[in-house]
Amino acid sequence: MFETLILILDATLRVSTPLILAALAGLFSERSGIVDIGLEGKMLAGAFAAAAAAAVFGSAWLGLLFAIAASVFLALIHGFACITHRGDHIVSGVAINTIVAGLTVTLGLDWFNQGGQTPALTGDARFTPIIFPFAEQLADVPVIGLIYSELLSGHNILVYLAFAMVPTTYWVVFKTRFGLRLRAVGENPHAVDTAGISVALVRYRALIICGVLCGIAGAYLSTAHNAGFLKDMSAGKGYMALAALIFGKWRPVPVLFACLLFGFLDAVAVRLQGVSLPGIGEVPVQAIEVLPYVLTVLLLAGFIGKAVGPKAIGKPYVKERA
Amino acid sequence: MSQAKVPVWVSVGLIPLLNILLAFFVSGLVFVAIGQDPFEAAGYLLYGAFGYDEGIGYTLYYATNLIFTGLAVSIAFKAGLFNIGGEGQAYIGGLGVGLLCLWLDSSMPLIIIAPLAIIGGAVFGAAWAYIPAYLQARRGSHIVITTIMFNFIASSLMVYLMVNWLKEEGMMSPISRTFQESAWLPYLHDIFTPLGLDIGDSPLNLAFILALLGCVIYWALVWHTRWGYQLRTVGTNPTAARYAGIDNAKVTIWVMLISGAFAGLVGVNEIMGVNHNLLLNFTAGYGFAGIAVALMGRNHPIGIILAAILFGALYQGGAELAFEIPSITPEIVVVIQGLVILFSGALENMFKGRIEGYFLRKAAA
Amino acid sequence: MSNQTPPYAIELEGISKRFGAVQANKDISLQVPTGTIHGIIGENGAGKSTLMSIIYGFYEADTGSISIDGEKVDIRNSQDAIKVGIGMVHQHFMLVENFSVLENIVLGAEGGAVLKHGLDAAREELKRLESEYHLDVDVDAIVEDLPVGLQQRVEILKALYRGAKILILDEPTGVLTPQEADHLFRILKSLKEQGVTVILITHKLREILASTDNVSVMRQGEMVAHRETATTDKEELAELMVGKKVRLKVNKDDATPQQTVLSAKDLSLFDEQGVERLKKVSLELKAGEILGIAGVSGNGQSELLNVLSGIATMSSGSIEFAGQTITPNAPKDAAQMRELKMAHVPEDRHKMGLVTGFEAYEAAVLGYHNSEAYNGRWLMSRKAMFKECEQRMADWDVRPPNPLLKTANFSGGNQQKIVIAREVEQNPDVLLIGQPTRGVDIGAIENIHEQIVKLRDAGKAILLVSVELDEIMALSDRIIVMFDGAVVGEVPASEADERTLGLMMANAWNEGQGANP
Amino acid sequence: ADIKPAVVYDQAGKFDKSFNEGVYNGITKYTEDTGIQVRESEPKNEAQVEQNLRRLAKRGYTPIVAVGFNMASAVSKVAQDFPEIQFSIIDGVIDQPNVQSIVFKEHEGSFLVGALAAMASKTDTVGFVGGMDIPLIRKFGCGYEQGAKYITSDATVIQNMTGSTGAAFNDPTKGSELAKSQFSQGADVVFAAAGGTGIGVYQAAKDEGKLAIGVDSNQNHIQPGTMLTSMVKRVDLAAYKVFADANAGEWTSGLTVLGLAEGGVDWALDDNNASLITEEMKTKIADVKQHIISGDIQVHDYMSDNTCNY
Numbered sequence A: 001m002f003e004t005l006i007l008i009l010d011a012t013l014r015v016s017t018p019l020i021l022a023a024l025a026g027l028f029s030e031r032s033g034i035v036d037i038g039l040e041g042k043m044l045a046g047a048f049a050a051a052a053a054a055a056v057f058g059s060a061w062l063g064l065l066f067a068i069a070a071s072v073f074l075a076l077i078h079g080f081a082c083i084t085h086r087g088d089h090i091v092s093g094v095a096i097n098t099i100v101a102g103l104t105v106t107l108g109l110d111w112f113n114q115g116g117q118t119p120a121l122t123g124d125a126r127f128t129p130i131i132f133p134f135a136e137q138l139a140d141v142p143v144i145g146l147i148y149s150e151l152l153s154g155h156n157i158l159v160y161l162a163f164a165m166v167p168t169t170y171w172v173v174f175k176t177r178f179g180l181r182l183r184a185v186g187e188n189p190h191a192v193d194t195a196g197i198s199v200a201l202v203r204y205r206a207l208i209i210c211g212v213l214c215g216i217a218g219a220y221l222s223t224a225h226n227a228g229f230l231k232d233m234s235a236g237k238g239y240m241a242l243a244a245l246i247f248g249k250w251r252p253v254p255v256l257f258a259c260l261l262f263g264f265l266d267a268v269a270v271r272l273q274g275v276s277l278p279g280i281g282e283v284p285v286q287a288i289e290v291l292p293y294v295l296t297v298l299l300l301a302g303f304i305g306k307a308v309g310p311k312a313i314g315k316p317y318v319k320e321r322a
Numbered sequence B: 001m002s003q004a005k006v007p008v009w010v011s012v013g014l015i016p017l018l019n020i021l022l023a024f025f026v027s028g029l030v031f032v033a034i035g036q037d038p039f040e041a042a043g044y045l046l047y048g049a050f051g052y053d054e055g056i057g058y059t060l061y062y063a064t065n066l067i068f069t070g071l072a073v074s075i076a077f078k079a080g081l082f083n084i085g086g087e088g089q090a091y092i093g094g095l096g097v098g099l100l101c102l103w104l105d106s107s108m109p110l111i112i113i114a115p116l117a118i119i120g121g122a123v124f125g126a127a128w129a130y131i132p133a134y135l136q137a138r139r140g141s142h143i144v145i146t147t148i149m150f151n152f153i154a155s156s157l158m159v160y161l162m163v164n165w166l167k168e169e170g171m172m173s174p175i176s177r178t179f180q181e182s183a184w185l186p187y188l189h190d191i192f193t194p195l196g197l198d199i200g201d202s203p204l205n206l207a208f209i210l211a212l213l214g215c216v217i218y219w220a221l222v223w224h225t226r227w228g229y230q231l232r233t234v235g236t237n238p239t240a241a242r243y244a245g246i247d248n249a250k251v252t253i254w255v256m257l258i259s260g261a262f263a264g265l266v267g268v269n270e271i272m273g274v275n276h277n278l279l280l281n282f283t284a285g286y287g288f289a290g291i292a293v294a295l296m297g298r299n300h301p302i303g304i305i306l307a308a309i310l311f312g313a314l315y316q317g318g319a320e321l322a323f324e325i326p327s328i329t330p331e332i333v334v335v336i337q338g339l340v341i342l343f344s345g346a347l348e349n350m351f352k353g354r355i356e357g358y359f360l361r362k363a364a365a
Numbered sequence C: 001m002s003n004q005t006p007p008y009a010i011e012l013e014g015i016s017k018r019f020g021a022v023q024a025n026k027d028i029s030l031q032v033p034t035g036t037i038h039g040i041i042g043e044n045g046a047g048k049s050t051l052m053s054i055i056y057g058f059y060e061a062d063t064g065s066i067s068i069d070g071e072k073v074d075i076r077n078s079q080d081a082i083k084v085g086i087g088m089v090h091q092h093f094m095l096v097e098n099f100s101v102l103e104n105i106v107l108g109a110e111g112g113a114v115l116k117h118g119l120d121a122a123r124e125e126l127k128r129l130e131s132e133y134h135l136d137v138d139v140d141a142i143v144e145d146l147p148v149g150l151q152q153r154v155e156i157l158k159a160l161y162r163g164a165k166i167l168i169l170d171e172p173t174g175v176l177t178p179q180e181a182d183h184l185f186r187i188l189k190s191l192k193e194q195g196v197t198v199i200l201i202t203h204k205l206r207e208i209l210a211s212t213d214n215v216s217v218m219r220q221g222e223m224v225a226h227r228e229t230a231t232t233d234k235e236e237l238a239e240l241m242v243g244k245k246v247r248l249k250v251n252k253d254d255a256t257p258q259q260t261v262l263s264a265k266d267l268s269l270f271d272e273q274g275v276e277r278l279k280k281v282s283l284e285l286k287a288g289e290i291l292g293i294a295g296v297s298g299n300g301q302s303e304l305l306n307v308l309s310g311i312a313t314m315s316s317g318s319i320e321f322a323g324q325t326i327t328p329n330a331p332k333d334a335a336q337m338r339e340l341k342m343a344h345v346p347e348d349r350h351k352m353g354l355v356t357g358f359e360a361y362e363a364a365v366l367g368y369h370n371s372e373a374y375n376g377r378w379l380m381s382r383k384a385m386f387k388e389c390e391q392r393m394a395d396w397d398v399r400p401p402n403p404l405l406k407t408a409n410f411s412g413g414n415q416q417k418i419v420i421a422r423e424v425e426q427n428p429d430v431l432l433i434g435q436p437t438r439g440v441d442i443g444a445i446e447n448i449h450e451q452i453v454k455l456r457d458a459g460k461a462i463l464l465v466s467v468e469l470d471e472i473m474a475l476s477d478r479i480i481v482m483f484d485g486a487v488v489g490e491v492p493a494s495e496a497d498e499r500t501l502g503l504m505m506a507n508a509w510n511e512g513q514g515a516n517p
Numbered sequence D: 001a002d003i004k005p006a007v008v009y010d011q012a013g014k015f016d017k018s019f020n021e022g023v024y025n026g027i028t029k030y031t032e033d034t035g036i037q038v039r040e041s042e043p044k045n046e047a048q049v050e051q052n053l054r055r056l057a058k059r060g061y062t063p064i065v066a067v068g069f070n071m072a073s074a075v076s077k078v079a080q081d082f083p084e085i086q087f088s089i090i091d092g093v094i095d096q097p098n099v100q101s102i103v104f105k106e107h108e109g110s111f112l113v114g115a116l117a118a119m120a121s122k123t124d125t126v127g128f129v130g131g132m133d134i135p136l137i138r139k140f141g142c143g144y145e146q147g148a149k150y151i152t153s154d155a156t157v158i159q160n161m162t163g164s165t166g167a168a169f170n171d172p173t174k175g176s177e178l179a180k181s182q183f184s185q186g187a188d189v190v191f192a193a194a195g196g197t198g199i200g201v202y203q204a205a206k207d208e209g210k211l212a213i214g215v216d217s218n219q220n221h222i223q224p225g226t227m228l229t230s231m232v233k234r235v236d237l238a239a240y241k242v243f244a245d246a247n248a249g250e251w252t253s254g255l256t257v258l259g260l261a262e263g264g265v266d267w268a269l270d271d272n273n274a275s276l277i278t279e280e281m282k283t284k285i286a287d288v289k290q291h292i293i294s295g296d297i298q299v300h301d302y303m304s305d306n307t308c309n310y
């Protein structure tokens, strides 16, 4: 039983990693007042770029770099539309998601001729597990051994990075000058502007960070969790990350827990499948599959109530009406 | 204070045209990047979408779905609500249509089934929108999130129902039995051919007329009824709405019901008009495309029709393109769509400021 | 003037600015001597705020130049303005509401990438500033919890913290009690003594006369006159502003109150956070009288209006009106109250009274949109709405008289006319009217005040809420003062004077009596 | 004159690393062998399936191969309108005079790999990861379970489906999680009948040093060394044969069932998995195969009664 729990938690960490990265990405963007439903697209682009570069150069790290570059590029497009040209944030996000969904497959087909997939990655082209010192030796120590060797040890570096990003994000957002300006610009851009700070610049920076994090999330999908790119492999994770962000009320630590919850439900669902319950028989797959979504709705309705985001979110900052 | 105005042809003609041209230009670059001739491709695209009767029929058939979802997104938007759940509502609406057809097709004539199925689709779609609407209105749950969740839930529900209850015996894929012809919405070509008009053999059916009717209803409802007045008030200024004695929560719920109903009518086109059986994934992203259609159509029925036709043309022209040049993956059409959304939607202001400024100065001078 | 160049703190030459088709500033020149307080007045939309925003680098002028201390400077953004020593307190505060005072003050001047050091240093510096200028405020308080007067101090501190030598204040007293305003002017005076130059924008001629050294007048984007304050008077300034003679006093006879039409008993209201916003408020309103409610904004007046008009339901208490008893269990919404012939001109026309995206004829039926007059069987009658709107625009002199113009595009005064006309023309028994002249210029104020008195004389019951003591005293027959959600006193208009009311508004009546403020 | 053949792929596209790709391989080979070009088409939605079929028929392409059960209703409609055109549908059954229906006995092939899995398993626990939860995929699972139990009667067979929409065939992440879950429950051989999702399963097996079994085409090369085998379903042969028959004038309508006997399904042995397959296993499997062909072993077809009671 305990072992099962550890294994489920272990899977939870793996599954929630991209959610955490993407949700923190969204946090930076939305704290600055830019709605980002393009998390999905950026992640997918990152996944593709990472896998493509890793396949060509044989290095996961180069892949990561390309993923970040691709994702940041898209973030800048989003910024160009929403900040510079005051376009609608959601439309821009939808556009980016759509373009990426098509472009990854189109380019993939043209470059690799495998139906839009990238070649399977092996060796250095993937991020491999990091085994903590003495993990093997300690494995048999009751309780702690299992926690140490199974749960904590043996993930790839991006998993640790994702978790490290949570306190980092907290620190940046609440303890630094940039964070102060970031929060201010999402609440009242006029105040920021009159304080002599460029609203656009702060927002662009936030979007670049958002792009970097989404890129890492994407790279995780294709070069760490999996070994190659597949059409639509982000599979709605961007939207779930957004849900987690709102769920966590735009604060890093609660957002982390929201992501872990979603990851946990996913991990449990995987293990609940095909389990026959006495009397009821086998639970329909669909019922289990739908659980995280239903739970999200229930929690939103019941517990966290009204989620109030940054005040200026989604509103273009207009200084002069032409 | 004089109110200089930008000429109408500039704001509804020139600027959107420039945006779309730019989108096509960038699409052209993508074609070049993958080693295809963009002009040849554009030729196929245009020909496919508008070059022959059947192609036009397909374009309008896709447009039908997009008009429904565009209206759905738009009317919610008028009340300040972002309904991203058009996809799920359309899905469940189709379920409603399908169930009615399966139930009645052997016992009733079309003249009775058709209106019932239309109502069924609308009611099911509305019902699916009701819960997010209720949660938004009464519990303050974020409607964008709940509607996204309901898209996922709808798709699981449909699979469950199709696989366990509605699948035709012996059928490999989860797809219901085919309805009897009494539950087929007539194709427009079947209506026109006897009149001596050959409009080509396409899935375009009476649902298209229903979609146009929907636009008229939308127009009258939103701009010419008290109900629309309340809806627009809530959408632009909820505080003023309360001041005026308008129940925001009630309006929120009602408008989402109507929004869901519009989305649900996609089912009439797809299930009753084209497939003639209940199946999975017939919504194929129309709900999401509806967002772009609504915004590009500037939340006006005429605009929505035009935007829907543009997107319909892309779907159909894209299919033609992929068919004629098999080495082009059909996904490239998705790229073009995305670029159109980007340039005509998100970047609509890129030229606007400069061009309108030019005309304003000219008018003021 | 004389031959020697006076030491101007700031000098503008030929500033022009247009927004689209609106020429907001036209070839404006202005000279402000160092260490003076310089007033700027002008009607709504005259371009005052725009001009100040240009000085502060918020907007870039299309043409023209700015000199500071005799040197031409290039101000492209607020950063530049701050650098040359300009600080500004905006008409709408530029504060991040959920930040602490300290965070707001250091925003943009954090002094390092990590906040802590900057915050600590700022805390020290603020202590000094506060004691030097009597600008006490709790630096750890969250801004949205502070009363407006304090929020304004935060704005001033913000400017001073950045070393402002020129301080611009755009309509700073609109939201203050007379005492708070006095305090502000004392602060400005001590700033002046320290050599700070102050530019003050206000609609209140009294303040101009009391505290400025020079005054400039703007009209329709142009600078039309400069005066030394000592050489001018209210009448002249008013005429310069409006371009015609203005009567500054309300003509009104004594009231002849009749039967009670509305009586409220023990009204209490708790908000969503459970804070008690209204505390057992009771009042009676008679036909043919104007009952004024004085108080600093945020002391329950808005809530009172909301409860009386049906926008909010009281938590306890009851209202007797039109033969009905309204209680928490038998509430009536705003629409039902209108049917009982209660009209309501809300305090904030942008937030409540209008839908700025609507065209004038649509906005003109807000709240009465269900009325038979505007509706056919299925559809609303555009024709009926249109005709009535045209008629009212003519009657109320709304400019431009175009029912198809978007409400947002009318000037403040004309928007207010649209709202007041809408409510008054329904021939109500009771009129609730909040801040009828907030931000409205002198010319329009006169008109609105006349209309209110006319209604009273027609036997209507009028409840007037205003933070302008002048207005309350000029119009009311009876005055109630509210503080912290409760009624703290009632005075007949004849006995009311500014000082007494001001002290009651600060709930310092008892302590403050006799003491020198 | 040569035939003018065409093929319409399923919405998964011709490079799905599995089923469609098999057909594609068959076609490529046919073109190489004969020089006859095959017109390909990849519709992206339901409406396009019918549109493309109709268009190909209009332009006189025949025979037209439709890939996948999803196309059944479209083929049936179009075939009615173009009686002179020959249609072949793979994995679907349509009873029309100008339609050839080709189906496979996936359960037989699955039985074989199930048996192999049980033989290779040290824990007597084997896993099955299906793609979308539909009867066709359950058919794989059921055959696999029988095969495993045939070898080890008390073997545990853990079965999971990836999901319930088409996306379940394209979710390697979930595939990998499902596989890891099965490994943690003791499975050491996992059979994936899940299209692109399988990639994740094979990867997980590789990462954890367990064994995986491929599906449809020979997927042993994807993770050499940890792919125990693949359950091949020779859609390539089927497609090839359709064209070859048509060219020779021997194309016939009606039902074609391809099982072990016909070489339509089988298990794959090549350099990539040779080291994993012992002589003993080879003999045993050959024996089992013989028994199935001869009918001594009756493999239950899930789709015959929608249950897995054997």
Ligand SMILES: Nc1ncnc2c1ncn2[C@@H]1O[C@H](COP(=O)(O)OP(=O)(O)OP(=O)(O)O)[C@@H](O)[C@H]1O
Binding pocket: A319, A320, A321, A322, B001, C019, C020, C022, C023, C024, C042, C043, C044, C045, C046, C047, C048, C049, C050, C051, C091, C412, C439
């Ligand atoms: N950002 C802007 N975009 C477009 N027009 C503007 C903008 N700001 C001001 N205007 C217009 O410029 C003119 C001058 O406005 P401004 O705010 O400077 O007037 P004001 O004198 O401050 O009036 P008030 O007394 O009402 O504050 C008005 O017609 C106004 O509508």
Ligand SMILES: Nc1ncnc2c1ncn2[C@@H]1O[C@H](COP(=O)(O)OP(=O)(O)OP(=O)(O)O)[C@@H](O)[C@H]1O
Binding pocket: A177, A178, C079, C108, C109, C110, C111, C112, C113
């Ligand atoms: N203590 C201060 N007082 C006034 N202005 C300051 C102060 N510190 C910084 N600034 C101004 O704020 C602006 C931004 O500062 P700076 O360039 O150091 O930060 P940044 O690198 O843009 O921000 P960050 O490193 O936090 O992302 C600069 O133009 C600088 O003049």
Ligand SMILES: [Mg+2]
Binding pocket: C048, C049, C050, C091, C170
């Ligand atoms: Mg102003």
Ligand SMILES: [Mg+2]
Binding pocket: C113
């Ligand atoms: Mg720096």
